[in-house]
Amino acid sequence: MTLRYVTGSADPPGERVPPVRGAAGGPDRAGRLVWIAPSLVTLAVVLTGIDHAQPWRDELATWSAATRSPADLVRLAGTIDAATSPYYLFMHAWVAVFGDSVTALRLPAALAMAATAGLTAVLGQRLVGTRAGLLAGLLLAVLPGTSRYGQEARPYALATLLAMLATLLLVEATARPGWTRWAGYAAAVAALGLTHLVALTLLAAHAVAVLATRRTGPPSRPLRWVLALLPTVLLVAPLVLLARAQRARQLGWVDTARPDDLAALAGGVTQSGVVGGVLVGLAALGAATLGRRALLPGLAVLLPVLLLFAAGLAVPLWVPRYLVFVVPFGCLLAGAALAAVPLPPALAVVALTGLLGLPDQAALRRTHEWPRSATVDYRGAARIVADGQRPGDAVVFSPRRSWFFLDLGLAYHLGDQRPRDVLVAEDQARRADLWAAECARPAECLAGTQRVWLVVTGRRDDPLAAVAGAKGDALRAGFTVERVWPRPGVTVALLTR
Structure with a gap:
């Protein structure tokens, strides 16, 4: 097998195939611009309602990190979330220029997904043909x-873009060898590793594809591929060591993988069980249609999934969204299947797939939580506090050290107008952590405070009873509940002396 431009299965092995040509013999303009329609359609879809769902807990962590100084981000990487620290540095620079509105925080992911669709079309054109690439990008x-994931301030969309870019550059470097192309591939892989460590499992597929070209390519090709990975090893190794030491703290909520998880993966990464089933069916048909040409995209789907699943059987690592970067390769295989029929019915299948996903499209624009019924209404809680607070009011959160990030949620929506966080002894930035530390003697810290806004997780008829430890004892001893406001996933109570 040779990774090269493909216009048909009859091309001689190892021969460079010329660009697609039009009827007049000149370059086919539609072939050169195959990326435009998928990119524009993706951008339009992803920008629709991009600010409707409020930032959820993972995005609040991104906001908290991105609004710190670079020095504080380096310190944060030493305690937790080291694997995501390069993305946080990028978002720090982005927020400094574009602000921290919901749209601004999510725009890098939206642009990355639009670019990914374009690259999917280009890679499909290189490996299969123009029509297959176009249909893959539109799908x-x-x-x-x-x-x-194009509406989330997290690194998954950027990792997906870099996975496609690295694979496309690998195809270019093996089809038209040159150090500049290998250098581009090296840079893309290094960026991929800095963005998302799990996405480096894609290199297993790259390795097999490169080894498969030894019969038709120069013997130095595998060596050049190995040399291209050296920058990644040098840059990513420190992150791997840090992330490994932080795994128990970072992924303590993850269970080990089970066989049922594989069956649910397609629905997880596509955010729809029905659409995931359609994609798997089309991809399987496309793989059967392509034969040996399915090697690279097929392994780019299977090997990362199998490697992460195998690791997840022993170590809690299996999180479906970590594998979002394999989806475009599945779309490429599906595009090959659709290209076997005339364009109008193929486009009709793409449109039907989109229609099947409309209920899920609407749901994910209401909330990013999963299940969708598990919404935490940070914005609603913040509005209640903003409408009723007075000078001198304080706010208390329970639980404090949880992945719900109640304090970050209110801080994001209230900004400088939030009440004094009276129990904080050391904030997140100073602790180089995602959680603040509270004072050891809550009763003393509450002294002199007449009104407290208590924010607790879940729906609580008696919010004070839900506060544990010395903090709960101090609140119950000094305050009474004046009013309670239940919101989805959170309860706000006003306490008075």
Whole structure:
């Protein structure tokens, strides 16, 4: 097998195939611009309602990190979330220029997904043909998962873009060898590793594809590929060591993988069980249609999934969204299947897939939590406090050290107008952590405070009873509940002396 431009299965092995040509003999303009329609459609879909769902807990962590100084981000990487620290540095620079509105925080992911759809079309054109590439890019555009992760201030969309870019550059470097192309591939892989460590499992597929070209390519090709990985090893190794030491703290909520998880993966990464099933069916048909040409995209789907699943059987690592970067390769295989029929019915299948995903598209624009019924209404809680607070009011959160990030949620929506966080002894930035530390003697810290806004997780008829430890004892001893406001996933109570 040779990774090269493909216009048909009859091309001689190892021969460089010329660009697609039009009827007049000149370059086919439609072939050169195959990326435009998928990119524009994806951008339009992802930008629709991009600010409707309020930032959820993972995005609040991104906001908290991105609004710190670079020195504080380096310190944060030493305690938790080291694997995501390069993304946080990028978002720090982005927020400094574009602000921290919901749209601004999510725009890098939206642009990355739009670019990914374009690259999917280009890679499909290189490996299969123009029509297959176009259909693959359009299919990616209408998947609910593309909107979900293209509307999230997290690194998954950027990792997906870099995975496609690295694979496309690998195809270019093996088809038209040159150090500049290998250098581009090296840079893309290094960026991929800095963005998302799990996405480096894609290199297993790259390795097999490169080894498969030894019969038709120069013997130095595998060596050049190995040399291209050296920058990644040098840059990523420190992150791997830090992330490994932080795994228990960072992924303590993850269970070990089970066989049922594999069956649910397609629905997880596409954010729709029905659409995930359609994609798997089309991809399987496309793989059968392509034969040996399915090697690279097929392994780019299977090997990362199997490697993460195998690791997840022993170590809690299996999180479906970590594998979002394999979805475009599945779309590429599906595009090959659709290219076997005339264009109008193929486009009709793409449109039907989009229609099947509409309920999930609407749901993910209401909330990013999963299940969708598990919404935590930070914005509603903040509005209640903003409407009723007075000078001198304080706010108390329970629980404090949880992944719900109640304090970050209110801080994001209230900004400088939030009440004094009276129990904080050391904030998140100073602790180089995602959680603040509270004072050891809550009763003393509450002294002199006449009104406290208590924010607790869940729906609580008696919010004071839900506060544990010395903090709960101090609140119950000094305050009474004046009023309670239940909101989805959170309860706000006003306490008075």
